[in-house]
Amino acid sequence: MMLGKTAGGLFWMCRYLERAESVARLVEAGWHMALTQSASADSNEWESILITAGILDAYKQKYDTFATANVVNFMLRDRDNVSSVMSNIELARQNARMVRTALSSEVWEATNEAWMTLREILARPVTDRNLHDTLATIRLNSSVVRGALHGTMLRNDIFAFARLGTFIERADNTARILDVKYYVLLPSAAFVGTSMDNAQWEVILRSVSAERSYRWVTAGDSSAKGIAEFLILDARMPRSVAFCISKVRQYLGHLAEEYGTRLPSHDLADQLDARIRNTDIEAVFQTGLHEFLGEFISDNIRLANHIERDFRFYG
Amino acid sequence: MSSPPPSFDEMLQGPDQVRDPYSVYYDWFSHDDLRRLQRKSREAEAFFRRIGITFNVYGQQEADERLIPFDIVPRIISAREWSRLERGIEQRVRAINAFLHDIYHRQEILRAGRIPQHVIAGNEAFTPQMIGVTPPGRVYTHISGVDLVRTGEDDFFVLEDNVRTPSGVSYMLENRETMLQMFPELFTRLKVRPVSAYPQLLRRSLSDCAPEESPNRKPVVAVLTPGIHNSAYFEHAFLADQMGAELVESHDLRIVDGHVAMRTTQGYQPIDVIYRRVDDAYLDPLTFNPESLLGVPGIMDVYRAGRITIANAPGTGIADDKALYSYMPDIIEFYTGERAILQNVPTWRCSEEESLAYVLAHLNELVVKEVHGSGGYGMLVGPAASKKELARFEAKLRAKPANYIAQPTLALSTVPILTKSGLAPRHVDLRPYVLVSPNRIEITPGGLTRVALKKGSLVVNSSQGGGTKDTWVLGD
Numbered sequence: 206m207m208l209g210k211t212a213g214g215l216f217w218m219c220r221y222l223e224r225a226e227s228v229a230r231l232v233e234a235g236w237h238m239a240l241t242q243s244a245s246a247d248s249n250e251w252e253s254i255l256i257t258a259g260i261l262d263a264y265k266q267k268y269d270t271f272a273t274a275n276v277v278n279f280m281l282r283d284r285d286n287v288s289s290v291m292s293n294i295e296l297a298r299q300n301a302r303m304v305r306t307a308l309s310s311e312v313w314e315a316t317n318e319a320w321m322t323l324r325e326i327l328a329r330p331v332t333d334r335n336l337h338d339t340l341a342t343i344r345l346n347s348s349v350v351r352g353a354l355h356g357t358m359l360r361n362d363i364f365a366f367a368r369l370g371t372f373i374e375r376a377d378n379t380a381r382i383l384d385v386k387y388y389v390l391l392p393s394a395a396f397v398g399t400s401m402d403n404a405q406w407e408v409i410l411r412s413v414s415a416e417r418s419y420r421w422v423t424a425g426d427s428s429a430k431g432i433a434e435f436l437i438l439d440a441r442m443p444r445s446v447a448f449c450i451s452k453v454r455q456y457l458g459h460l461a462e463e464y465g466t467r468l469p470s471h472d473l474a475d476q477l478d479a480r481i482r483n484t485d486i487e488a489v490f491q492t493g494l495h496e497f498l499g500e501f502i503s504d505n506i507r508l509a510n511h512i513e514r515d516f517r518f519y520g
Numbered sequence: 521m522s523s524p525p526p527s528f529d530e531m532l533q534g535p536d537q538v539r540d541p542y543s544v545y546y547d548w549f550s551h552d553d554l555r556r557l558q559r560k561s562r563e564a565e566a567f568f569r570r571i572g573i574t575f576n577v578y579g580q581q582e583a584d585e586r587l588i589p590f591d592i593v594p595r596i597i598s599a600r601e602w603s604r605l606e607r608g609i610e611q612r613v614r615a616i617n618a619f620l621h622d623i624y625h626r627q628e629i630l631r632a633g634r635i636p637q638h639v640i641a642g643n644e645a646f647t648p649q650m651i652g653v654t655p656p657g658r659v660y661t662h663i664s665g666v667d668l669v670r671t672g673e674d675d676f677f678v679l680e681d682n683v684r685t686p687s688g689v690s691y692m693l694e695n696r697e698t699m700l701q702m703f704p705e706l707f708t709r710l711k712v713r714p715v716s717a718y719p720q721l722l723r724r725s726l727s728d729c730a731p732e733e734s735p736n737r738k739p740v741v742a743v744l745t746p747g748i749h750n751s752a753y754f755e756h757a758f759l760a761d762q763m764g765a766e767l768v769e770s771h772d773l774r775i776v777d778g779h780v781a782m783r784t785t786q787g788y789q790p791i792d793v794i795y796r797r798v799d800d801a802y803l804d805p806l807t808f809n810p811e812s813l814l815g816v817p818g819i820m821d822v823y824r825a826g827r828i829t830i831a832n833a834p835g836t837g838i839a840d841d842k843a844l845y846s847y848m849p850d851i852i853e854f855y856t857g858e859r860a861i862l863q864n865v866p867t868w869r870c871s872e873e874e875s876l877a878y879v880l881a882h883l884n885e886l887v888v889k890e891v892h893g894s895g896g897y898g899m900l901v902g903p904a905a906s907k908k909e910l911a912r913f914e915a916k917l918r919a920k921p922a923n924y925i926a927q928p929t930l931a932l933s934t935v936p937i938l939t940k941s942g943l944a945p946r947h948v949d950l951r952p953y954v955l956v957s958p959n960r961i962e963i964t965p966g967g968l969t970r971v972a973l974k975k976g977s978l979v980v981n982s983s984q985g986g987g988t989k990d991t992w993v994l995g996d
Contacts, residue, residue, distance in 0.1 A: 209783045210772050302572070302748050305757040306767050310571070317572045362785065464786055516785040520771070 207307070212366045213518030214304035218297050218316075219370030222347060225293035227378040229343045231258055232280050232290075234411035236336060238404060239273050250408065251276045257385040257412070260288050277336060281343075282327035290343060291327045294320050309357040312350065319346035362463050365456040366516070372456070373509045376449035377502060382412045383436055384498040390429040391494060406432055413444040433494060434486040446501060447481045453508070454478040460516075470511035477504055528672050528933040529945050530595065541598040541994060544710050549593075554942060560702050561592050561938055567701075573694055573754055589987035590695060591937040592702065595948060595969040602965060602993045605676060605952070608862035609666050610961050611852060613954050616683060616839045618855035620660040623838060624650045634850045639843055644892065647800065647835030649807050653824055655833045657729040657958040662795075662831035663722070665689070665951045665967070668862070670933040677863045677930065678848070679949065681840040683832060685797050688968045688988075689953050690755040693718060693762075695968075695990040711995035713965035719762030721955055721962050722795075726763075728957035729829050730792040735779065740789065741765040742782060744773075744796040746814065751983075756797050765795070770802070775818040780828045793829040800834045808834075842891040842925050843869070865930065871922040879926040880917060883910050886926045887978075888917070901978055903929050932978055935989065937971060947972045949980050950991065966991035 235254040251271040255261040260279075263286055268275045282291045298320040305313055323346065331339050358364045383390070389405040406427060410416040419427070419435050422442075440447045454474040461467050481501075489497045513519065531542045538546045549557075568587055597605075622628050623646070629635055640646050665686030667679040696715050700707060723741065730739035745756035747769050760767035772782050773791075781788035801809045807820040822828045838844065844851075846867040852860040868875035868886075879886060883902050890898035900913045917924055934945035952967030969989040970980035980986040 206766075206789055207785050208766055208768065208772055209785050210769070212785045299748065302753070302757070306761040313572070314570050318570055321569065366785075466786075517783050517787070520783060 207362055209517030209519070211304045211307050212362070212516050213513065214300045215307060215363060215366040216370035216373075216512070216518065218300035218304065219367045220374040221293045221297035221300065222316075222350060223371050223374040223378070224288065225290045225297065225343070226347045227375070228258055228280055228288060228290050228293065229340055229347075230414060231382075231412055232277055232336075233340050234408045236273070236277065236340075237411055238408050241404065253385055255280075257382050258288055259381070260286055263287075274330075274332070278331055281331055281339065291323060294323050307363045309353065311353040311357040315346075315350040315353040319350055322346055360459075362460055365459045365463075368456045369453060369512060372449040372452040373505060373512070375444055376446055376453070376505050379413055379436060379444050379446055379449065380498050380502050380505070382409060383433065384495060384502065387494045387498060390433045391490075403427070409436070415442060415444065418442060430486055430490070433489070437489065437497075438481065438484070438486060440482075450474070450478045450481055450505075457512075468511075468515040470508060470515045473504075473508050473511055477501075477508060527931045527945070527947065528670065528675075530670070530933050530935045530948075531943075532936070532945075541596040541601070545594065545596060545706065548706060548709065549943075557592065557938060558940070561590075564590050564592060564698050564702060567698060568694070571694070573690065573758075588691060588982045589973060590698065591971060591973075591987050591989050592699070593936055593938050593943065594699065594990045594992045595935045595950070595971075596992045596994065597966065599994050599996045604861070605668065606963050608676070608678075608860070609952060609954055609963055611856055611858065611861050612666065612678065612681065612848070613661060613664060613956060613961060615848075615852040615855045616664075616681060617658075617660050617956060619851050620833070620836060620839055621654070621658060622855070624653065624835060629851065629854055632854065634854050635844070635847050639847070640838070643838060643841060643843060645835075645837040645841040647838065649820065650833070650835035654826075655729075655823075656731045656826060656829045659729050659831075659956050659958060660833040660836050661839070661954075662726060662729060662833075662956055664832075664954045664956075666954060668950045668952070669930055670948075670950075671931050672933075675863070677865045679865060680842075680845070681848075682951070683836045683840045684799070685832065686951070686953070687752045687755055687797075688951060688970075688982075689718060690758040691988050692953065692964070692966065692968045692991070693758075695988055699990045710992070712992045713995055715964050715966055718953065718964050719759060721964070722759070723763040723765065725955040725957040725960075725962060726793045726795055726829070726831055728959065729831065731827050731829060733827070734792050735790045736792060739792040741793045741795065742768045742773075742791050744768055744770065744794050744798055746798050746802070750797075752797065759795070766791075770798070770814050770816050773816045773819070775816070775822060778822065778825065778827060780816065780819055780822050791828070793831060795831045800837065803830070803834060842889055843871075843922075845925065865927045868926040870917060870924040870926060875926075876917065876921045879924075880914060883914060883917075885929060887929050888913060888924050888926045891923050891925060899979075901929065904976075904978070929978070935969070935971065937973065937987070937989075944975070946975070947978050947980065948989070965993035 231254050235251055238250045251273065252261065255264050255276065258280065264279055267279065279286055280289055283289045284292060286292060298316055301308060301313060301316040322342065326339055326342055354367060386405065386409050407416065409432060410419050413436060415436065419432065422435060423431055435442055435445065437446045439445050440451060442448055457471050457474050461471055531539060531546065533539060565587065568590060619629065623640065630637055630640060661683040663686065665682040665688065667682060668676050669679050670676050692715060726741050727739040741763065743756050743760040743765050745753060745767060757767055766782060768782050773780055776788045779790040780794065781790045796803065798814065802812055802814040804817060804820040805812045805815045806817045819828065823830055846869060848864050849860045868879050870876045870879055886902045888900040900909065932947040932949065935948050936943035937946045948969050948971045950967055950969050953964050955962040969991045970986050971989055972978060972980045973985060973987045
């Protein structure tokens with residue numbers, strides 16, 4: 206027996222944690238690009254990163270230019286930015302406090318400590334000199350929470366709701382990263398093979414921490430199509446759309462088993478998972494990469510809404 | 521201004537003249553390294569922060585979550601001292617439950633003239649909605665936290681009975697946990713009675729008070745919290761967790777088929793016992809406070825039908841109302857036929873003309889309390905107050921005398937705390953926690969010792985700079 210509110214709290218706690226990680230990763234990718242490009246080229250990159258994070262408008266209300274220091278601080282620590290790493294960690298902890306009775310003490314303490322640590326290091330502006338360490342600290346802290354979650358939580362409905370939050374959020378993040386950059390992945394793009402292209406691919410892969418695994422899978426043979434295939438359809442890649450949606454389906458399956466009932470969200474997840482599994486990259490490009498990703502993003506949102514309703518998160 | 525009377529120190533009667541209960545501890549302390557102990561003290565703070573034992577301070581938006589300072593020197597009570605306290609507390613709690621049943625039914629005590637009618641009739645804490653209602657198991661105060669102070673070897677006074685929703689028990693438990701981790705060697709030298717069973721006892725005690733008829737096979741217990749922004753939220757979550765009960769807010773609850781039910785991932789599930797940590801006014805907007813967005817509409821109808829246990833019962837506040845406090849010795853005698861074992865602090869009721877005159881003439885010696893105040897707010901400590909504060913209170917007293925009671929400034933006992941330069945005496949009080957169920961009264965050995973960290977201060981409330989100590993009751 207579990208309160209609907211608790212299920213919702215677990216779901217959102219993990220969504221916010223995942224989102225915090227994702228935003229930090231975007232900063233890392235943008236920062237890498239800014240370091241390796243000429244000073245004039247990087248401003249464009251930050252703009253598309255802000256679009257990916259869904260915070261371009263909010264950013265523009267505060268700043269006129271895409272100066273690296275401004276973007277980095279806005280994304281990592283600005284409290285006016287509801288999607289900053291700090292805001293997300295704050296929200297994750299708030300949800301964790303709300304569902305504290307459902308968490309192992311290790312998970313709660315790891316979350317609380319992540320919040321205390323980040324609140325301290327993000328209290329001061331992040332500069333060139335400490336950005337690397339700051340990002341490393343964020344990564345380390347979210348790893349500790351994840352480790353505690355895996356190592357200490359009972360595999361019951363509590364765990365299922367937490368994981369559903371993680372994978373719904375992650376699927377959304379990966380799809381958005383690809384969608385903002387879909388034009389550099391089109392086979393017809395005019396600048397195929399240019400160094401500009403390579404840099405763009407690098408940003409995409411870094412945004413999902415996949416630069417090494419992709420090289421490993423393709424033995425160094427990069428192509429636009431290969432990257433799209435890897436991040437959408439490769440079920441071995443833990444941030445791919447296919448991987449995330451199969452996990453969503455799996456954990457919804459656990460809930461169906463534990464509760465002994467199938468609900469609309471089960472059917473929806475099955476359909477979505479089947480659609481991703483039964484397609485190939487040629488078909489995706491035929492539909493249109495942008496159209497395909499747009500459709501997935503809205504289906505994924507619909508699925509999340511159904512989960513919230515089916516399990517009575519809010520009443 | 522009168523200088524404060526000398527205080528009784530519970531550890532030291534003079535240089536190296538250690539009172540019995542502290543002898544083993546003092547010996548250990550004197551042989552330990554002061555710097556090591558100070559380091560331990562800092563470790564304790566980090567530990568508390570990590571597990572999130574924090575509280576939110578009312579009216580201080582900036583200091584979002586604060587820690588109640590913890591002092592590593594335990595407060596030690598001998599087995600003999602404790603057994604007397606225990607008998608006194610039990611007597612008091614028994615009398616209070618009998619009083620509450622009486623005051624909401626036949627009102628024998630008023631008919632007998634032991635308490636004047638007006639003290640009840642004009643009292644906001646008296647809850648007419650409870651007239652004629654008998655709670656399941658006839659228990660009113662399932663949980664209470666009796667505030668005790670000491671002024672001498674054998675002099676214990678009850679300051680307040682706290683029978684609404686007393687807090688602090690999580691600190692009692694975490695303080696012990698911390699001490700066990702930091703100083704395991706002490707617990708092998710001394711037989712300290714454990715407190716860790718409290719959550720299980722609470723669970724059992726609440727279950728024993730469940731309504732007899734229930735759709736559930738085993739009583740379902742829920743802790744009702746105002747939410748994560750409440751100052752005591754940590755404790756609500758902690759107790760729910762330790763009891764294996766659900767932690768609910770009022771919007772998780774509604775009335776379904778004549779029962780209080782909570783919204784779960786699989787629909788509404790009836791519950792039997794609500795350990796509520798909200799005030800009466802926020803229980804049922806239909807009954808108590810139509811303006812309230814909080815509360816569960818209709819819960820009082822279910823309660824009157826005997827299908828839900830609310831702990832503590834609505835309306836218990838009349839028993840710990842400060843206007844009634846001075847009648848406690850009569851109340852105890854009336855219902856138990858015995859004299860009160862624990863003393864009441866002499867109290868002037870400012871509603872009475874002669875008393876008011878006395879209080880106004882001796883304001884700088886007295887402690888004046890607001891009848892409905894709590895947490896140390898709206899209180900005047902005469903000997904410590906400035907001329908301006910005294911004048912302000914005098915005006916308040918003259919304007920609304922019935923709002924105040926006054927008591928002598930007690931020379932609260934002291935127990936040393938660890939400071940930079942070693943041990944230093946500070947004033948303390950003690951809040952033992954009492955559980956009542958139809959078959960037994962359970963008092964956890966010890967309780968929460970609160971300590972005024974500022975030198976000379978008599979205000980121990982955590983909201984006003986007080987700290988806490990672990991409290992040890994020694995075994996025989």
